[in-house]
Amino acid sequence: MSFTLDERLSAPLMDPAAEAGYAEHPPRMGFFTDTSVCIGCKACEVACKEWNAIPEGGLDLTGMSYDNSVGLGASTWRHVAFVEQATPNRDAVDLGMPSVPQGALQDDRELRWLMASDVCKHCTHAACLDVCPTGSLFRTEFGTVVVQEDICNGCGYCVPACPYGVIDLRPGDGRAWKCTLCYDRLGAGLEPACAKACPTDSIQYGPLDELRDRAAERVDALHEAGAEQARLYGHDPADGVGGDGAFFLLLDEPEVYGLPPDPVVTTRDLPAMWRRAAVAAAGTVAAVAAAFLGCRR
């Protein structure tokens, strides 16, 4: 199987594992995180840390609702966001969300508390992997993206490469860390620790194709129930990262959850950049050559 450079970097790509060189491989596996049933219990965060032996990330009360782990990082591979929203009362529509009665809040607003468990997106086009000089980051046979701690040299190129701000260097350790989608469990036929621990099946693990079908049905059902804001995020193979291996059902704009609205793989423009660089280099060569040729005249 051969791939064009565009396919390899940014264009829709159906089979990233094949692109990575696996001739025979299992189906692409991923996460569908349905935030509409997340209860914010943080069992995913704890199960992830337990399984992967991740160090404690600091004992700071942030005041950001019930979110004290702030965001994904080297020591937080699952992160539950808590968003307290007071929105205009849409009393007529039952969103499957509690509506605080009129007058409950000032200005007739209703309250909702969004919870969402975030994780590495395991992009189809993973810039972190593309820029890694040591091969520490690699594509697994499941189509997921894993960083190997015994190879990482701590150069940190992957950190700005990630369009989601997921991967990070651990202070005092120096190496880059992120979700492995529990690669060590997948190989043994187990589901990742977070999905296993999730009591409400907000985190679902499985073949990506199946998850996408299930997600489409769920979002339709929510629309039918009146939750017109429900949407999928990261499910589209035509998006800026070629679709995510870990995608989400959100109940509001991605920005509300701290997610970039239109992420683009940072290596997308590499061919164009190199082409321009090549043109510029060729021009320079031509100019220099012309100068020399001119001298001989």
Place this chain on the structure above:
Amino acid sequence: MAECHPVGFQWVMEAKARGATIIHVDPRFTRTSALADIHVPLRAGTDIAFLGGLINHVLSRDLWFREYVMAYTNAPMIVREDFRDTEDLDGLFSGFAEQTRHYDPSTWQYEGADVAAAAGQRDQWALMHRDEEAGERSAAGRRTEKASSMETAGAAGGRFHGHPERDETLQHPRCVFQVLRRHFARYTPQLVADVCGITEREFERVADALTANSGRERTTAFAYGVGWTHHTVGVQYIRTAAILQLLLGNIGRPGGGILALRGHASIQGSTDIPTLFNILPGYLPMPHAHEHLDLDGYVSADAGSKGYWGNMDAYAVSLLKAWWGDVATADNEYCFGYLPRLTSSHSNYDTVVKQVEGSCEGYFLVGENPAVGTSNSRMNRFGLANLTWLVVRDFNMIESATFWKDGPEIDSGELTTEDIATEVFFLPAAAHVEKDGSFTNTQRMLQWHHKAVEPRGDQRSELWFYYHLGRIIREKLAGAVSRETPTPEQAERDRPILDLTWDYPTIGEFAEPDAEAVLAEISGWDGEGRPLSSYTQLRTDGSTRCGCWIYCGSYAEGVNQTARRKPGREQSWVAPEWGWAWPLNRRILYNRASADPDGAPWSERKAYLWWDAEQRKWVGHDVPDFQATKPPDYRPPTDAEREDAIGGSEPFIMQADGRGWLYVPTGLADGPMPAHYEPAESPVANLLYGQQANPARRVFPHRLNRYAPSGETPGSEVYPHVFTTYRLTEHHTAGGMSRWLPYLSELQPEFFCEVSPALAAERGLEHGGWATLVSPRAAIEARVLVTERMRPVTVGGHTIHQIGLPYHWGDNGLSTGDSANELLPIVLDPNVHIQPTKADTCDIRPGRRPRGRARLALVQEYQRRAGITAETGTEAVTRRGGPS
């Protein structure tokens, strides 16, 4: 439920996905509210008003399930003529003696009959009857005096004396149905809205959803966190829900019921095989030192003559045989005399008072951290500091084990380490994954857990600890017996311990007792040592042994039934082969009520158990909670006893009348029906009655336990805000299992209080800053979380602010902070001695609390300003305009 039972909440989410409407009633907007369809943010402590409003709605609009109520409840029973309701007495029921703060329930009885309770304050009935037999029917004063000393509880009894008069048309003005209707008539939507601080629309929305989802075709379930019971009217909260569910026909049917979400794994198990002072295994009452002098007297005082409690003698004898084996014979009353006896209330808080007074020397703390987790934790620490010895068994070095060196009273200078004589023994405990055993969940289902890893170091299981403690004590006593000739008194004293069957096999290098051997003993054996399969096999002649009659059969056929784990998809939807539920693996109690009086399902959709006329037995999806071959048309002869006295269409077989009680003629210490009283400490006056608080609540006036003025009493404005305490998903109770774990501590690293933006603005509280909270007991500090999830309520035109306080913290561990429970008063529900943790009053001010002695001075300054004396808040009876 999502906050404290996230794993169980998956089933709520599953129900929601299948179309169920989820209603969340809670002062706070929690993680549960976030997923609910309707959230009702009512004022803390007003649930009886809210539920009472629903009862009134159901009764006044004729939305009750007529056939169910007529046949299965005590609605037709006629109440005595001299009964007086709260309507007549401005918030009191007849029979209240202000001096003793006790009710005499004589006037609450049915006309023509007295009936004993199947649960609760059963002695009421026994006392009443002994007096009656002694010709002292009029000596109410003497009865209530006796009542004040009685503390036995648990379930038992259920005895008729005479035949209650009934009116099957429900028209008689004194029939239970009409009494109930009049009692709740004043709980109108308008009043509910006023008292609860909600809108009428909110109320109507819940009322409509609830009634639309009840009846033949549909059922509604109530689930509550045990905080629902944490009120001075805690038992009456649950009673109100029970009345509502009975009226709607939601008891004994699939998808119905009232489900207590227990506060800790196997708390259900710890009441079945009790850690409570006043009951024995299987809810047999603990005998009283002065009342139950012999086995016959004990049984006849408490056993019913009708219903399954009629077999209490067999349950009690089998228990005594399990404990004392061959030594227990008919001649020595099966060692009944060996049982410990009650002399008064030995509840948790009574014990704390005794510790402070110096009359309690030793204490075991097993997985409990009263220096943080118990109401008025400061008073608890004074108690601990006044012991001779203290045993702490826990995972971590909790505050209750270190109070003597670094407790708040050391900092304030009120106690000094040198002066504390308490000898503390800290013994590390094994976790549940380090030992075999069972958990009993709220569905009464026992589920076995197997040891996954060996405990480390000196960590040992409770079973190991108590078994070897008993073994060593027995060896010492036996050694003393053989070494020297004991006095007859000593020999007599030691016999109950030396005669115990204490012979469990042990396993492994630590000599861990075999947990399955304990389960086998609990489940019981017949005379030949064969495992029993049902409590109906238990005998009064000493031929059977059973450690807990309701668990009989959990080891049937010598197989650990609780370890069954057949997946749900491989069996029926009731999944009877997953674990084992008491009694007899019944998954829904009183399931005879799932069929109509003739034995047919109420509807195909809700079919669960029905009478098969061809086979002449009850069949269906569950084990019948009924005599399997008793036909629906069975009518008991007048002289029938025990279960034979229950008719074929009377599902509530533990009750002497076979009926669900809408009205409780005896068994409750604070009235036959629920009435809304304000919490013991409340910033508002009771809008329903002149009576402000539960008149029968138990008060503990003490310098360490002062109460705030309540309602319209001058000084109540000094503590103007309501605070409510609770748990967060990230931590466990008093923190012993979570504050030492980095992965949990980082998720909620510090004690905080939750306040509304309005209160923050009013008191100058800054988000992320510090606040000091002051009650008449203590001053604490907390970080401030300003959130719109906390909402002020309007009550009687006044704005009431509610403050949320998670109670997990103390000074030890990774995640630290003051304990919210320092603020709580010790004032108790009179039925079950539970403390109010959900609705009390305090003040809040910006900034950190004072250190050292100044901390106490701040508390005292508030007390002075509020004019608090030893009497404040202790009055039993109040009238409009303040205490009488």
